[in-house]
Amino acid sequence: MRLFIIAIFALACATTAVAIDSFQKIPRQRPDNMNTSATWISPAFSVAYFTDESVVPLNKIHTWTLFVTSKDGSPVEDAEISISGDMPEHLHGMTTEPRVSRGAGLGQYLVEGMNFHMPGWWEITLDISHGRSRNLVIFNLLIGEGDGMKDHNHMQQHMNMNTNEKWLSKRSQWQGF
Ligand SMILES: [Cu+2]
Numbered sequence: 001m002r003l004f005i006i007a008i009f010a011l012a013c014a015t016t017a018v019a020i021d022s023f024q025k026i027p028r029q030r031p032d033n034m035n036t037s038a039t040w041i042s043p044a045f046s047v048a049y050f051t052d053e054s055v056v057p058l059n060k061i062h063t064w065t066l067f068v069t070s071k072d073g074s075p076v077e078d079a080e081i082s083i084s085g086d087m088p089e090h091l092h093g094m095t096t097e098p099r100v101s102r103g104a105g106l107g108q109y110l111v112e113g114m115n116f117h118m119p120g121w122w123e124i125t126l127d128i129s130h131g132r133s134r135n136l137v138i139f140n141l142l143i144g145e146g147d148g149m150k151d152h153n154h155m156q157q158h159m160n161m162n163t164n165e166k167w168l169s170k171r172s173q174w175q176g177f
Contacts (some may be wrong), residue, residue, distance in 0.1 A: 028088040030121050036140045044133035045069065045076060047126060051114075058119055061096065064111040065103055068128065075107030079130040083111055086123050104167035119144030 039048040055061070068076040085094040098113040116122055124139040132148045 005100035019107045022076070025091050026158075027091055030089060034121070034140050036142060038139065040137045040139060041071075042128075042137050043072065044135045045079075045128055045130070045137065046071065046136045047128070049111075049139065056141055056143060059115070059117050060115060064098075066100075066109040066126070068107045068109060068130075075105070076128075076130050077105070077107060078102075079109070079128050081109055081129075082127045084125050084127075085114075085116070086124050086125075087118060087120055089121055090118070100167060111164055116130065116141070116143040 001127075018148050035108050038050070039046065041047075046069045049058070050065045050067075051057075052063045052065075056062075068079055068081075070076055081100045083098050083100055086092070094115060096115045097115045099110050101112070102108075103110045120143060122141040122143055124141060126137040126139075128135055128137060
């Protein structure tokens, strides 16, 4: 009986978290022919990303390097770039807030604090402004798939994540920080 109550409680937490995060949003189905290219060409920019890992990792904080060029191939310096990541099927974002800074010139930008805490489809949106041009560049990622990881249980992971977050906030209240 006690286990059952805990399960109901966890389910309620997960549902609440999804509801808050998904305010005025609608889940999207994964498209059949998803473009998962690491290079994207927008009306004003061509953008490519590289990571410091051989495969974009699941549940690990890591760094991206962006290469931004204009349509004629020249490096775009001093662009303003913001980045966000979402799981369109689940209506939630990242647990980190990645920071974008200037890289080593030649249109390079460093993105620190990338972390994909769940396997599945992630959509990374870059909002790039430079001069009078502003474009959104969207990368699709399939995290943790292809190595026998397809049969994960999303709800279970949402519950675990939720429980962890609740526990961490409780602990910080107890410890006064
Ligand atoms: Cu998710």
